Amino acid sequence: MSYNNEMFKPPKFARWFLRRFCAERWLEEIEGDLEEEFMLNANEKGIGKARRVYFWTVLKSFRFYLLAEKFKSGHNKNKSVMFSNYLKITLRALMKNKVYSLINISGLAIGIAGALLIFHYVSYETSYEKFIKDSEDIYRVSLQLEQNGEQVYHSAENYPPAGPDMVNDFPEVIDWAHLYNMGSKNNVVITYEEGQGQPVKFKHRKFLYASASVLPLLSVEMISGDAEKALSEPFTIVISESTAKKYFGDEPAMGKRLRLRDDDFNNENCAVTGVFKDRPSNTHLKFDVLISTPTIYGRYDRAMERYKTGYVRKDFYTYIKVRPNTDIAALEAKFPAMLDKYMPQLKDRNAKHTFHLQPIEDIHLTSKLADEAEQNGNSEPITFLSIIAVFIVIIAWVNYINLATSRSLDRAREVGIRKVLGSLRGQLIRQFLFESVTVNFFAILLSFGIVALAMPSFYQISGIPEGVSIWSNQLMWILLSVIFVFGSLVSGFYPAIVLSSFKPVSTLKGKFRNSGSGVFLRKGLVIFQFATSAALIVGTLTVSKQMNYMQSADLGFDLEQTIVVERAAIADTTRGGRNRQITTFQEQLRKQAGVVAVASSGMVPGKKLRFQGDVRGYHQPQGEVHPMDITGGDYDLIETLGMKIIAGRNFSRDFPSDPDTSVLVTRSAVSLLGFENPEDIINKTVVLESFGDAGIVVGVVEDYNHESLRVKAAPSAFSLNPFWAEYFLIRVEEKSIPQALEAIEMEWNAVFPGNPFDYFFLDEFYNYQYRSEQQFESMFSIFSVLAIIIGCLGLFGLSAFTAMQKTKEIGVRKVLGASVKGVFYMLSREFMILILVANIIAWPIIYFVMNSWLQGFEYRTSLDPLVFGIALVIVLMVALITISFQTIKSAKQNPVEALRYE
Amino acid sequence: MKGTYLGEFEELVLLTIAMLEDEGYGISVKQEVEKRTNRTINLSAIHSTLYRLEKKGFLNSRLGEATKVRGGKRKRIFFITPFGVKSLKEAKSLREEIWNSIPGYVLQQ
Missing domain, CATH: 1.20.1270 (Substrate Binding Domain Of Dnak; Chain:A; Domain 2)
Incomplete structure (x- = not known):
């Protein structure tokens, strides 16, 4: 062994x-x-x-x-001894002045929390479509229509063959997919009839007809079924996991049949060939249900041309995938030739079409076309908020620097002793850096708490779905570590350099005073903080002023107390029968108490119109046409919407010829059609070129804002069509809304049996257009408040130390007869001057910024000088209150105490 | 009394130490207990019990000699303290008291 x-x-x-x-x-x-x-x-x-x-x-x-x-046991290595000593000293320094530490840490924490929340919002908003494989090579083909060199329409939708033809004609285009968007336009009800018990039916909005290539191209994650083939056959339907659950519960969905019915009398019975995982929320194209496009090719005789081969109707969202590193500009340059090839007739009509490629990742934030799949977001708030986030964090760091250097008096003796005992400057710098690392670390811990507390209201304000957790946002963690490292160094470095530079002799003699340059820097930092605060206040006030303006502006029609009901998806299958239903429904409603007016309409304000057509005055030369919104409604539409007739008359049942010939136009259409005054156009003929129709203008209504006030009120023409009836608008008395709703539902069920009853309020619907502005407004105001709070925390600490430094001076002054008021004035004056300077610096900058923001609105308020004054007063007041805690205390102090100090 | 309670295993170890006189250390205690109770015990359990008993004041210790088998490392020899002896006696008398109060016929079952 x-x-x-x-x-x-x-x-x-x-x-x-x-x-x-x-x-x-x-x-x-x-x-x-x-x-x-x-x-x-x-x-x-x-x-x-x-x-x-x-x-x-x-x-x-x-x-x-x-x-x-x-x-x-203390048996450790030397390094950790140093480390634990740093920690001990840091904790002692923090504990010694608890108020100061609290201000410092909470200021930083609020700043960091604010920045993290903003970042989460920004990263969510910019994450759209990124989950799609090769999303950077996928583009949507939009269609721009011009007539006589004037843009008529720019649509997110395109002709059905645009995609396949691009793949055929251009080698760099390697794949295409298109979707026919009907769910958001028509009323679609999908029913599961073969189950036990009552048929299960739901109204569907997130529903599209899709080509087979949609599933693989848009990275739809299949739970069952084959992504490549699921939508290649007619009468096949693919649904999301949650939809499957709604219809079939826990039973397997594959092979079950779902029947689609809509208000265009379509009736399709489809077999489920696939179930996909619910789509992430960060996509502009949200869908729960997809039906294969071959399903509609056989709808009627020439449906194949309508839905597949013809350049006739332009209502397909078209996506293409290009080879990596394709030159998009070069590809777009080839489109005019392609359009000439497939649509040679355009030239004769003096019309021009243009295909544009929109990177799919950019659609959510930049695209504002007609027929968008959903209301897209805005890139503006993203930029603004990112800037605010950066500023908030900087303000918080500035606080740290300010407070740390202003406390140098406190630490000077410690530095002196350390130096005498042999500390090197490098070691002192390390020690103070370690302190800032510790403070930043505590701040980050605290900011987690703040974020967790703020999360529920944050979800509500920002509109981010609750499933998108901030903690699982990897980028957030990266940002956090950057903030931590960078912040610790940046905010720690200056104080460390300053503190470690003190001469031991002068500090120990007690003659030490803050250096002149340090005071200068500190003033600069205070100015920076309050300039930012003032700018944010002006910004907040301006944004909310614009919001108020938009919500109280005269839209040309009345939003209040109007209930909107969409037409029924399942109605009588004959035109005549359905028209009778429409009439009956309205007549029954008119009999109800509390119902003021009822109308059917082809439009509802707040929703882009489906039809835009070319109109000209009869006397204007052929070819000179003017794009206008064209919509239909019945006799009572103008009255129900509270629109004003400024010349002529409304549609009337007293004129039997009205349904065939009469047209109403809006004020701005008058001059386009070649007339000077609204009165002049009455009884003149106008030609609706796109419809191949003509009409006699019987009245002129005041312009109204069909869409958000971001855009100009469009010139429009109304034709009388009682049976267009996509919507029923019901104006009710304010106090009887609940009863009216009950009555409407009852009549609905009586007249349109088998349809789920659904309604919305016109004002809510219309104001939904301002959702992103509203989010912007609330985020803007919250973060301005945050910035001010952080700034004030800093000011509070700073004023405390200024007052402390001047203790002796105050004592002497009081002994010599200065009043409390006089001392208070002396202590506050310096800060007030700083804040004034900060405001003056902030004004031109924020004026420029907010002015350019307002330019984005066609109808906007002005930038009010009063707002700047208010911002100044607010900042001054808040600052004065903040510092008064300290200054009053010092001013009231017994001079004897003060003189005994030191 | 809190902290001076003797667990079953602790009592075993304490008794063994008392028995081993000058020879009680980790390995010897482990072997003795294993031999007498016929169960396998992990050395770590012996160590933690010994240190616990020492902390409670039942045991005292000093460092012993180093041997080649131990890789040149010294062993810690444990002795029972008077307090330890007292606790053992108390534990024993407590048991005996209870034993004595058990009616005879119960034990004849």
Whole structure:
């Protein structure tokens, strides 16, 4: 038996591990015992067993008492001694002045929390479509229509063959997919009839007809079914997991049949060929249900041309995928030739079409076309908020720098002693940097708490779906570490340099005063903070002024107390029968108490019109046409919407020819059609070129804002069509809304049996257009308040230290007869001047910024000088209150105490 | 009394130490207890019990000699303290008291 045999030694790793955790005072005997046992075992039971027992015993020895003892004992390496000393000094410094520490840490924490929340919002808003594979190579093809060199329409939708033809004609286009958007336009009800019990039916909005290529191209994640083939056959339907659950519960969905019915009399019975995982919320194209496009090719005789091969109707969202690194500009340059090839007739009509490629990732934030799949977001708030986030964090860091350097007086003696005892400057810098790391660390911990508390209201304000958790946002963690490292260094470095530069002799003599340059810098930082605050206040006030303006502006029609009901998806299958239903429904409603007016309409304000057509005055030369919104409604539409007739008359049942010939136009259409005054156009003929129709203008209505006030009120023409009836508009008395709703539902069920009853209020619907502005407004105001709070925290600390520094001066002044008021004035004056300067600096900058923001609105308020005044007063007041806590205290102090100080 | 309570295993170890006189250390205690109770015990359990008993004041210790088998490491020899002896006696008399109060017929079952 040889002890030199390597195998005869206990496992090295176990031994190493034991030494790591075992306290020094027991290590020797434990190791000895272990080794002795190892030898015994090795002799009796063999070497392998001995090693295993050794290993196991070490693992089982990993107990708390050994570990705790290790930490208690001071037998550590030199480095950790330094480290623990830094920690001790830092904690002592923090504990010594709790108010200061609290201000510092909470200021930083609020700043960081604010920045994290904003960042989460920004990263969510910019994450749209990124989950799609190769999203950077996928584009949507939009269609711009021009007539006589004037843009008529720019649509997100396109001709059905645009995609496939691009793949055929251009080698760089490698794939296409298109979707026919009907769910958002027509009323679609999908029913599961074959289950037990009552048929399960739901109205569907997130529903599209899709080509087979949609599933793979848009990275739809299939749970069952084959993404490549699921939508290639007619009468196949693919649904989301949650939709499947709604219809079939826990039963398997594959192969079940769902029947689609809509208000265009379509009736399609489709088999489920796939179920996909619910789509993430960060996509502009949200869908729960997809039906294969071949389903509609057989709808009627020429449906194939209508839905697949013809450049006739332009209502397909078209996506293409290009080869990586394709030159998009070069590709777009080839489109005019392609359009000439497929639509040679355009030239004769003096019309021009243009295809544009929109990167799919940019659609959510930049695209504002007609027929968008959903109301897209705005890039403006993203930029604004990002800037605000940066500023908030900087303000918080500035606070730290300010407070740390202003406290230098406190620490000067410590630095002096340390230097006398032999500390090197580098070591002192390290110590103060360590302090800033610690403070930043505590701040980050605290900011987690703030974020967690703020999360519920944040979801509500920002509109981010609750499933998108901030904690699982990897970018957030990266940003956080950057903030931590960068912040600790940036905010720690200056104080560290300043504090470590003190001359020991002067600090110990007690003659030490803050350097002139330090004061200058501190003033600069205060100015920066309050300039930011003032700018944010002006911004907030301006945004909310614009919002108020938009919501109280005269839209040309009345939003209040109007209930809107969409037409029924399942109605009588004959035109005549359905028209009777429409009339009956309205007549029954008119009889209800509390109902003021009822009308059917082809439009509802707040929703882009489906039809835009070319109109000209009869006397204007052919070819000179003017794009206008064209919509239809019945006799009561103008009255129900509260629109004003400024010339002529409304549609009337007293004129039997009205349904065939009459047209109403809006004020802005009058001059386009070649007339000077609204009165002049009455009884003149206008030609609706796109409809191949003409009409006699019987009246002129005041312009109204069909869409958000971001855009100009469009010139429009109304034709009388009582049966267009896409919507029923019901104006009710304010106090009887609940009863009216009940009555409407009852009549609905009586007239349109089998349709789910659904309604919305016109004002809510219309104001939904301002959702992103409203989010912007609330985020803007919240973060301005945050910035001000952080700034004030800093000011509070700063004023406390200024007052402390001037203790002696105050004492002397009071002895010589200064009043409390006089001392208060003396202490506040400096800050007030700083804040005034900050405001003056902020004004031109924020004026420029907000002015350009307002330019985005066609109808906007002005930038009010009063707003700047208010911002100044607010900042001054808040600052004065903040510093008064300190200044009043110092001013009231008994001078004897003050003079005894030091 | 809190902290001086003797657990079953602790009592065993304490008794063994008392029995081993000058020879009580990790390995010897382990072997003795294993031999007498016929169960396998991990050395770590012996160590933690010994240190606990020492902390409670039942045991005292000093470092012993180093041997080659131990890789040149010294062993810690444990002795029972008078307090330890007292606790053992108390534990024993407590048991005996209870034993004595058990009615005879119960034990004859």
